[in-house]
Amino acid sequence: MSAAQRAVDAVWRIESARIIAGLARVVRDVGLAEELAQDAVVAALEQWPESGVPDNPGAWLMLIAKRRAVDYLRRQETLTRKVAELGRGLEDHTESFEAEVDAALDDDIGDNLLSLVFTACHPVLSPEARVALTLRLLGGLTTDEIARAYLVPETTVAQRITRAKKTLAQKQIPFEAPRGAELSERLPSVLEVVYAIFNEGYAATTGKNWVRPTLCEEALRLGRILAELVSGEPEVHGLVSLMEIQASRLRARVGRDGRPVLLLDQNRTLWDRILIRRGLIALDRAFAIGEPVGPYTLQASIAACHARAATAEDTDWAQMVRLYELLGELTPSPVVELNRAVAVGMASGPEAALKLVDALADEPALSAYHLLPSVRGDLLAKLGRTAEARAEFERAATLTRNESERILLLERAHSLP
Amino acid sequence: MRVMVIIKSDENAEAGVLPGDEVVGSMIKYNEELIKAGVMLAGEGLHPSVKGARVTFKAGKATVVDGPFAEAKELIAGFWLWQVKSMDEAVEWVKRMPASQGTSDDQVAEIEIRQVFENEEFDGQISPELQEQDARQRSGLQ
Numbered sequence: 001m002s003a004a005q006r007a008v009d010a011v012w013r014i015e016s017a018r019i020i021a022g023l024a025r026v027v028r029d030v031g032l033a034e035e036l037a038q039d040a041v042v043a044a045l046e047q048w049p050e051s052g053v054p055d056n057p058g059a060w061l062m063l064i065a066k067r068r069a070v071d072y073l074r075r076q077e078t079l080t081r082k083v084a085e086l087g088r089g090l091e092d093h094t095e096s097f098e099a100e101v102d103a104a105l106d107d108d109i110g111d112n113l114l115s116l117v118f119t120a121c122h123p124v125l126s127p128e129a130r131v132a133l134t135l136r137l138l139g140g141l142t143t144d145e146i147a148r149a150y151l152v153p154e155t156t157v158a159q160r161i162t163r164a165k166k167t168l169a170q171k172q173i174p175f176e177a178p179r180g181a182e183l184s185e186r187l188p189s190v191l192e193v194v195y196a197i198f199n200e201g202y203a204a205t206t207g208k209n210w211v212r213p214t215l216c217e218e219a220l221r222l223g224r225i226l227a228e229l230v231s232g233e234p235e236v237h238g239l240v241s242l243m244e245i246q247a248s249r250l251r252a253r254v255g256r257d258g259r260p261v262l263l264l265d266q267n268r269t270l271w272d273r274i275l276i277r278r279g280l281i282a283l284d285r286a287f288a289i290g291e292p293v294g295p296y297t298l299q300a301s302i303a304a305c306h307a308r309a310a311t312a313e314d315t316d317w318a319q320m321v322r323l324y325e326l327l328g329e330l331t332p333s334p335v336v337e338l339n340r341a342v343a344v345g346m347a348s349g350p351e352a353a354l355k356l357v358d359a360l361a362d363e364p365a366l367s368a369y370h371l372l373p374s375v376r377g378d379l380l381a382k383l384g385r386t387a388e389a390r391a392e393f394e395r396a397a398t399l400t401r402n403e404s405e406r407i408l409l410l411e412r413a414h415s416l417p
Numbered sequence: 418m419r420v421m422v423i424i425k426s427d428e429n430a431e432a433g434v435l436p437g438d439e440v441v442g443s444m445i446k447y448n449e450e451l452i453k454a455g456v457m458l459a460g461e462g463l464h465p466s467v468k469g470a471r472v473t474f475k476a477g478k479a480t481v482v483d484g485p486f487a488e489a490k491e492l493i494a495g496f497w498l499w500q501v502k503s504m505d506e507a508v509e510w511v512k513r514m515p516a517s518q519g520t521s522d523d524q525v526a527e528i529e530i531r532q533v534f535e536n537e538e539f540d541g542q543i544s545p546e547l548q549e550q551d552a553r554q555r556s557g558l559q
């Protein structure tokens with residue numbers, strides 16, 4: 001890559017969302033806004049190698065993009081006028097496009113950005129399309145980068161983005177952020193997209209593949225931006241806290257041999273203290289805003305409970321049980337119940353936990369979930385019921401789809417006395 | 418990737434002269450921009466070196482030298498920790514820093530950008546034993 005190209009890239013990364021959001025407010029079409037902004041990038045790629053990178057490259061890109069938008073609006077107006085001429089004579093248009101565009105671009109940038117977030121994460125789009133469009137419009141990632149991160153062909157991502165933009169235009173989704181109660185209502189779908197991006201990077205992390213941690217970083221960045229845009233919503237801070245704390249463990253959760261390391265076995269000195277600190281601050285912010293406490297804030301509280309313990313033994317398991325109870329009330333799910341059972345096992349012993357786990361035995365949602373027999377095996381092993389424990393670990397091994405996890409489970413089965 | 422952005426000191430900073438309201442104001446605004454962009458992870462300003470100390474080692478023996486230290490421009494006045502996509506992005510952000518724009522002809526402000534090591538980068542570079550040793554050292558367990 002040439003110096004000019006790299007400069008364009010860096011400026012685009014910083015400015016693109018702002019430029020696209022400003023243009024979208026004028027042309028009322030996110031897809032078109034992105035194309036106009038891309039035109040400016042093409043112009044930069046053509047001119048900067050010759051003329052050198054301008055002193056204020058962001059402003060340069062914005063100016064070119066603005067001119068393209070004005071051209072576009074003029075053409076549109078010409079068209080409208082011609083139609084009007086054929087119908088009922090010439091109408092006097094004195095609107096100043098430049099002024100209109102300027103006003104939109106200078107307007108509250110935060111508001112524009114927020115509208116861009118809500119448009120990219122609109123429920124009218126499929127979850128995959130929301131993710132791709134958000135990474136593209138707000139993360140400034142190229143189609144190729146998104147494709148590599150998601151391990152899918154570039155054409156697939158390109159199609160998703162194209163279709164998403166078309167859908168938004170066809171369904172005439174207005175370019176605006178909802179307000180008041182409606183914002184709180186629509187926010188979960190936005191947070192879901194951000195968390196989905198994070199999890200894609202988190203669950204598949206191997207420690208060697210640079211692309212996946214990139215997704216975690218990107219999701220965190222989006223979350224941090226959102227936290228500033230809608231700072232009055234507790235769940236935004238809850239999600240940011242959850243992601244910061246989970247990301248703090250990235251280095252510790254994969255062993256040198258590439259195998260996953262369970263949370264309680266992780267080397268806590270490898271946990272990223274900066275991210276933990278940020279996570280705890282975000283959690284405080286969530287609680288400071290107050291009730292109601294949402295699921296992200298509760299999950300973050302659970303993550304914080306682990307983060308605050310210097311060793312696995314130091315974990316406040318009684319607190320953990322309470323938090324899982326609250327989470328279970330808020331978002332009832334057999335998986336939450338299973339996690340609560342684990343916490344009960346640590347707080348009150350394996351016997352009490354086994355009762356809870358056995359109550360989940362017929363849960364259809366868990367019939368193929370490897371962690372159910374895995375947790376049960378663990379409790380049985382602690383109770384000295386070795387043969388039963390071994391059978392559970394072996395069963396869990398047949399259920400997991402992750403090869404390294406399978407090996408880990410089989411090892412546990414065979415290491416029992 | 419993460420970078421550490423190092424703000425070099427100067428005579429004023431070393432003398433403990435605090436910058437004026439205008440400079441502080443524009444830096445606060447700049448910090449806000451960094452936070453809103455999700456780039457800034459941490460950042461702190463440092464007291465003049467007169468309040469600092471250096472510890473040098475020779476033949477396993479530690480010698481403590483109290484500040485102030487000479488060569489103000491080689492000292493550090495503050496730092497940021499940023500999360501960026503590339504070194505170019507970091508450079509682009511630094512170029513937007515107010516201090517870099519308010520310099521006069523006889524005044525040089527210097528900002529240094531250094532990439533922070535990630536654990537994975539050691540893979541294949543040094544032996545697993547050394548990596549282990551490094552991890553132990555960092556954690557203070559050795």
